[in-house]
Amino acid sequence: MTATHYVYVLRCGDDTLYTGYTTDVERRLAQHRAGTGAKYTRGRTPLEVVHVESYTSRSAAMSREYEIKQLSRARKERLVD
Numbered sequence: 673m674t675a676t677h678y679v680y681v682l683r684c685g686d687d688t689l690y691t692g693y694t695t696d697v698e699r700r701l702a703q704h705r706a707g708t709g710a711k712y713t714r715g716r717t718p719l720e721v722v723h724v725e726s727y728t729s730r731s732a733a734m735s736r737e738y739e740i741k742q743l744s745r746a747r748k749e750r751l752v753d
Contacts, residue, residue, distance in 0.1 A: 674728070675726035675727055675728050676695055676726075676728070677693070677694075677695060677726070677727045677728070677729060677730050677732070677733035678693070678694050678695065678696075678697050678724055678725065678726050678727070678733060679691065679692070679693055679724070679725045679727070679733050679736045679737045679740065680692055680693075680694065680697050680700070680701075680721055680723065680724045680725075681721070681722050681723035681724075681740065681748070681751070681752050682701070682704065682713065682719045682720065682721055682722065683719070683720045683722045683752070684713060684716035684717070684719055685716050685717050685718050685719070686716050688716065689722075689745070689748050689749075689752065690704075690710065690712055690713055690716075690719075691737055691740045691741050691748075692709075692710060692737065693730075693733050693734055693737045697721060697724055701719065701721055704719050705717060705718075705719055722752040723751060723752040
């Protein structure tokens with residue numbers, strides 16, 4: 673089975689980090705940049721993908737997304753470096 677579910681971390685223009693789930697990272701990044709992605713990323717451009725993890729199941733990816741969102745800023749920075 674091929675990985676089709678992704679957890680990604682974006683670095684926003686204000687140097688904050690945004691974590692999300694998708695099945696197509698490039699499409700989702702384009703949505704964020706167009707202002708049709710998450711409300712959080714609107715007005716925080718430019719956006720850069722700084723971390724991607726792939727999973728074979730949606731549930732595993734969503735669980736990992738939740739885990740990353742619970743991390744402190746310092747732990748997230750270590751993850752993306």
